Amino acid sequence: MAKPEPLLVCENLTLGYEGKAVVSGLSFSVSEGDYLCVMGENGSGKSTLLKTILKLQAPLSGRITVGGANKSAFGYLPQQTASQRDFPASVREIVRSGCLGRCGLRPRYGKAEKELAEENMRKLGVAPYAGRCFRELSGGLQRRALLARALCAAQRALLLDEPASGLDPEATREMYALIAGLNAAGTTVIMVSHDIAASLEYVSHVLHIGLQKTLFFGAKDEYAASGVARAGAAAGGAKA
Amino acid sequence: MTEVLYKLASYITGHAFVRHALIVTVLVALCASLLGVTLVLKRFSFIGDGLSHVAFGAAAVAAALNLTNNMLLVLPFTVMCAILLLRVGRHSKIKGDAALALCSVSALGIGYLIMNRFSVSSNVSGDVCSSLFGSTSILTLSAGDVWLCAALSFAVIAVFLLFYHKIFAVTFDEDFAVAAGVPAKTYNLILAVATAVVIVFAMRLVGALLVSALVVFPALSAMRVFKSFKSVTVCSVVVAVVCAVFGILFSIAAGTPVGSTIVAVDIAGFLVLGATGFIVRRFRPS
Numbered sequence: 001m002a003k004p005e006p007l008l009v010c011e012n013l014t015l016g017y018e019g020k021a022v023v024s025g026l027s028f029s030v031s032e033g034d035y036l037c038v039m040g041e042n043g044s045g046k047s048t049l050l051k052t053i054l055k056l057q058a059p060l061s062g063r064i065t066v067g068g069a070n071k072s073a074f075g076y077l078p079q080q081t082a083s084q085r086d087f088p089a090s091v092r093e094i095v096r097s098g099c100l101g102r103c104g105l106r107p108r109y110g111k112a113e114k115e116l117a118e119e120n121m122r123k124l125g126v127a128p129y130a131g132r133c134f135r136e137l138s139g140g141l142q143r144r145a146l147l148a149r150a151l152c153a154a155q156r157a158l159l160l161d162e163p164a165s166g167l168d169p170e171a172t173r174e175m176y177a178l179i180a181g182l183n184a185a186g187t188t189v190i191m192v193s194h195d196i197a198a199s200l201e202y203v204s205h206v207l208h209i210g211l212q213k214t215l216f217f218g219a220k221d222e223y224a225a226s227g228v229a230r231a232g233a234a235a236g237g238a239k240a
Numbered sequence: 241m242t243e244v245l246y247k248l249a250s251y252i253t254g255h256a257f258v259r260h261a262l263i264v265t266v267l268v269a270l271c272a273s274l275l276g277v278t279l280v281l282k283r284f285s286f287i288g289d290g291l292s293h294v295a296f297g298a299a300a301v302a303a304a305l306n307l308t309n310n311m312l313l314v315l316p317f318t319v320m321c322a323i324l325l326l327r328v329g330r331h332s333k334i335k336g337d338a339a340l341a342l343c344s345v346s347a348l349g350i351g352y353l354i355m356n357r358f359s360v361s362s363n364v365s366g367d368v369c370s371s372l373f374g375s376t377s378i379l380t381l382s383a384g385d386v387w388l389c390a391a392l393s394f395a396v397i398a399v400f401l402l403f404y405h406k407i408f409a410v411t412f413d414e415d416f417a418v419a420a421g422v423p424a425k426t427y428n429l430i431l432a433v434a435t436a437v438v439i440v441f442a443m444r445l446v447g448a449l450l451v452s453a454l455v456v457f458p459a460l461s462a463m464r465v466f467k468s469f470k471s472v473t474v475c476s477v478v479v480a481v482v483c484a485v486f487g488i489l490f491s492i493a494a495g496t497p498v499g500s501t502i503v504a505v506d507i508a509g510f511l512v513l514g515a516t517g518f519i520v521r522r523f524r525p526s
Contacts, residue, residue: 054419076419087281087412090468097409101421107402133467153420 006067007032007157007188008053013062015048021060022048028207028217030157030190035183037199038192040209046192047079049209050159053190066156073101075154077146079161091137091145092130095121098152113152120148124178140171147178157188164195176202200224244493251492258492260381265484265502267393271438272451273458273480274400277473278411278431280459283336287325288452290344291439294321297347297354304358315440321347322436327428379498389441396434403427408469450499454480457506464510464517483509 006029013026023045030036038046052059054074075098098120099113109117121127124144129137134145143163150158163179164172172195180202183189193199200206206223208216216226251258272288279287298317302310321343325336400407409417410427417424442451458480462472487502494501 051415054415056415056418073421074419076416078413078415088463088467088469088472089408089412090470093408093469094412097405097412097417098420100405100409100417103405107404109405131468136467149416153416159419 005032006030007034008190009063009065009067010053011063011065013049013052013064014060015045015052016060017048017057019060023209024061026062026207026209030188030205032188033183033186034205035180035189035203036191036205036207037203038190038207038209039194039196039199040215041211042194044209044211046194046209047161050076050161050190050192054159073153073155075150075152075158077143077150077158077160077163079165086135089134090131091121091126091134092117094134094145095126095130095148095152098149101153101155116152117148120151121145123151123182124148139166140168140174143167143171143175144178147175151182151187154187157190158182160189160191162192162194164193164198172198248489248493256383257379257381260383260386261379261498262485262488263386264381264389265488265498266481267389268438268442269454269458269480269484269502270477271393271396271434272442272454273476274397274473275431275435275438276455276457276459276480277462277469277476278407279435279455280463281411282326284326284340285456286337286340286344286452287322287435288439288442288455290325290340291318291322291436292443292447292451293344293351294318294347295440295443297351300351300355304354311440315437318440319433319436322432322439323429326432326435327425392437392441396438399430399434403430407431412469447499450503453503453506454484457503457510458483461506461510461513464513465520479509479513 008030010029011027014021014024015026016022022043026049028036038049040046048057051057053064054076096109096113096117099109099116102113103109118127118130121130124147126141126145126148129141129145134142137145143166147160147163150160158179160179164175167175176198179189179191183202183204191199191203200220200223203220205219206216208223216223252262279285295314295318298314299310302313305313307313325339325343406417406422406427409420409422410424410431414424414428439451439455442454458476459472461479462475466472466475483505484502487505488498490496490505491498491501
């Protein structure tokens, strides 16, 4: 089987805020259909990496090349921001807003976009809540609604920032299973998580960021055999 | 009661300036409430107040320079400030509310200073008072003013309808919108320009200090009862127009100042919808 063309290549990236580097020397690549998990301690630059890939902020140095055919949109699941909590919006309005990247200058959603939104709400089990107010749903349903929105926008890949943050163990398991299902159906996933044990079950590749440098990048099996994983698991075990 | 209604009807049919005032009030209230929903949710509730102070400062400079048409200076300057606040605000070191306070206080202070030192008018404090609280200038509008206001209002409404979904996305979650390929900066720019235009015109209706009410009250009232962006927007427009019409008719009938009467009616509307929301939540079968 020919190796697929990489979707995203990061070369020697240095990330940080206001000239201060948080992490440097990041090099990795993601191919179509991959499920990459980005791990590391709090403050190691995981979320910053996602934001840099999304061009929400510029890298201090290094290069990001986004390949692939005529697709220009990422589906992003951010960590919840405060402003969303009292926002009057129905689940349907929010999920549909994921289709806006496909609309271009058209002022209204077309039939295809509306159907895509309904389909993704069904996939993630939030269809029965489509008309409900977003802020009145449980945390688990809110995360799923936001994931449905991200899926509408994910023409290139899904970028998930702590998809299970704030969820109870049951909802966390369901969330990881859902994401694995989406990946199995062909969606490329890049996920940030500090929950090593739970996320390792499904991923194909691992990028482990340590303080200031890359500790590991490669396939999951190699990661499990490396010392980094044991150290991480020990740290994770100690935390739990 | 019928006597009052009869009197109002005769005012409206008999006097062009009353009709002008009514048309302009409805248009300005409509535009302010459309943008108000987004501004309140973006945590820019005080932008009406802040930008109107900026406009006051610019008007003071225009007066000192003896410009015959001060809009030539006021509008570009206010638009510039709005762009600075709404576009740059999010990632700058001085955040939204602080940046707004900074602009507003500076413009007010410098504006009054300039007015005091260089004004050609003999009644400086009267000028300041009327530009801050709104005078009866709404009752002295010319047909030209009405046409200009109508044109700008329709432009603002058209922009809002055309970009409704994008404005929703950029307000709800700007980072996501950028990631999904929506040029959020462009839409924030459009929003900033529309906001500045509406505020500069609304200033002449209720005066600088009361512009905030037109932006904030209808949106907040609607949010007491409704829970989707669309229903909140529609309700906010309805509340704004009804309150503005009631307010202006009441002020004509009772001879009270137009601006403060409209705000009083807005407060009443807020209380009524607040109570409605409370009752609905309390007794809704769930």
